[in-house]
Amino acid sequence: MARYEMTTDDMFAPVGTISGSDALFELGLSYASGRDGTIDLVMAHKWFNLAALRGNEAAKHFRQEIGAELTRAEIARAQKLAREWLATH
Numbered sequence: 001m002a003r004y005e006m007t008t009d010d011m012f013a014p015v016g017t018i019s020g021s022d023a024l025f026e027l028g029l030s031y032a033s034g035r036d037g038t039i040d041l042v043m044a045h046k047w048f049n050l051a052a053l054r055g056n057e058a059a060k061h062f063r064q065e066i067g068a069e070l071t072r073a074e075i076a077r078a079q080k081l082a083r084e085w086l087a088t089h
Contacts, residue, residue: 021056021059025048025056048060
C-alpha cells in the first residue's frame with residue numbers, strides 16, 4: 001500500500017496560501033496518508049486526478065502511483081467521482 005511521508009510544513013500550511021490545484025493536491029495527500037482519518041486511495045486518486053487536470057505536476061505522479069495499487073473498478077469509481085465533482089464545481 002502506498003504511504004506518503006509528510007513534513008510539518010505540509011501538515012500546517014496556512015490555508016490562505018493554498019489555492020486551486022494545490023488545494024486539490026492537499027486533499028489527495030490527506031486521503032493518501034490518512035492524516036485526517038483512514039486511508040482512502042479511491043478518494044486520493046480522485047483528488048490527485050482533479051489537481052492534475054488543473055496543472056499540478058506532482059499530482060500526476062501521485063495519481064499514477066496510487067493507480068498501480070487500485071483495481072480497474074476502483075479507478076473507474078475514482079474517475080466517476082472526479083467527473084461528478086467537476087460537474088458541480
